Amino acid sequence: MSQITQLMTNKVDTQFLNDVIAGLSQRQKNLPCKYFYDDVGAALFEQITELDEYYVTRTELSILSQYSQAIAQLLPDNLSIIEPGCGSGKKIAYLLAHLVNVKSFVPFEISSEMLNYSLAHLSPLFPELAIAPLLGDFTHSQMVKQLSREAQLETQTNLVYFPGSTLGNFSPVKAIEIMKNFHRLCGINGYVLIGIDLVKDRQVLLDAYDDKKKVTAAFNKNLLLRINNELGADFNPEQFTHQSRFNEKLSRIEMHLSSDCEQTVRLNGQLFHFAEGESIHTENSHKYTLAAFSQLSAQANLRLEHTWQDQRGYFALCLLRPL
Template sequence: MQAACKKDMPDDPFAQDVLAGLTAKHKWISSKWLYDQAGSQLFEDITQTEDYYPTRTEAAIFRTMMGELAEITGIGGGVAEYGSGASVKTRLLLDAVKPQLYVPLDIAGEFMEEAVAELSDAYPDLAIAPVVADFTQPVTLPDAFNRLERRLGFFPGSTIGNFEAGKAGEFLTRVHTTLGDGAYFLVCADLVKDRDVLRRAYDDSDGVTAAFNLNLLTRFNRELGADFDETAFHHEAVWNEDRSRIEMHLVSDKDQTVHVAGQDIDFAEGEHIHTENSHKYTPDTMRDMAEGAGWTVEKVWTDERDWFGVFLLKA
């Protein structure tokens, strides 16, 4: 119970965000809280499901374009990866641009430590300086990175889609400031496509995405002393045409009252907790957003079906 008591403290960001979201008129939770240790591992499991195409499509693009990327950016210098996760795709980038310093940034520190340990074994000559940080907020990179002439930011996995449209532009502006003039930023984005393909990707037939979403309730129980009945909610993924995004929700199966960090939270049957958005872009909408944040779009790579895009930006 010690962890739960700690989370009851009003200055704890997780407790504050959860209580604010669950007491709002339309209940919601920031998607960044999906990524505790268990959630991060479940997301890696999602990327291996048959229905989830983005990871395979992105990796296929990487295998064809990394040589060209290295010619544009040059080799050496530093790579800063936003939301490093398991860092599997990172190896393709490291092999291509051969940096002297790699800075992974992730909110899930324990999960990142495991990935860094594996990378250290695979790249014994590479300096690695992990930063545990919420990259949706301003972050500070190590001085050793900032002093390098060649600096490349890396944002894989179409995570840019988790931001609201305006917030995505603000994020790109912050990264521009953080990386500095002359830096490159490699950003990956999922593109608009057939709606059924999108829905299956976020509600896979193996139920892994459902487990990923429902793990949020497990985290509430563990860290906030909550008493969610995880069998009384179900996962739902819907396409919002007006906002060009997939939305993930946890839906209450009955009228119920749940206790969270000392507060009573009422749910009506069918009431939703909105847990994640995944916006889908076109090459033109990505270009407009990047240029609005002060970047120049140097190169765009897509797959043969135009399902996924990799955008190289320069500050």
């Protein structure tokens, strides 16, 4: 594991630098949201999930609490469960408590720290469960192909569990690619269970991504600190303001960091200039209707079979099968 971790860390650092330079070189500067989650970012996100304004996590947990048994009844025994971007492992515990004879649990993370965190949380709760961590980037199709072959995931029946509305962070084209990766990971006649955030009142959405305690602002700005710490940039996060915006046309919340003044940032021998008010686009969170999500899934050769929602219709868990 240590050798794999070291190889992966080196690869991520190079890719991180390339992605940051590419993003800051665009007319609309941007940064990939997958880099939010260093140790500090992951801890801040856990705080976000407890905020009054952030309905997503507690709503999804309420759906799991109510429907985990019903979901489990639709799944066969002896499944392996794969959770890309497993985080703390809090949500998978609901399903594991109701499933019978789970063959193994495979937390699939780009961060070795988050893999360790998930293991520490789940091992005491399910001491008999075989946990087989997988270190890699589930958004990278070639890597998924290689890892699924090496771990022999393609030859068995799996449930790919992807909660938290994370799919909405990606463009429709990338979301389709990721769901194609899940199609591969689910193996022979497998299943995919995805959480999606549904279209709702605009102000509810804006407040969820710009809380009064400014935890989301700290989470957003921490990405600049990570770039400073790991890549040697000289961002001053105090000269950027966190913003949440709703893009009606694309049905998505956008997070931005807006420059408070004209300034220049140095990274890897390059200069990146910011005008006052110019922003870095750091995250999207697409909001779906069930019809739109069904159409998106079909493009990844997945069929929407069952959905479970809360009473307000804020969030849905969707069970998909390969076409």
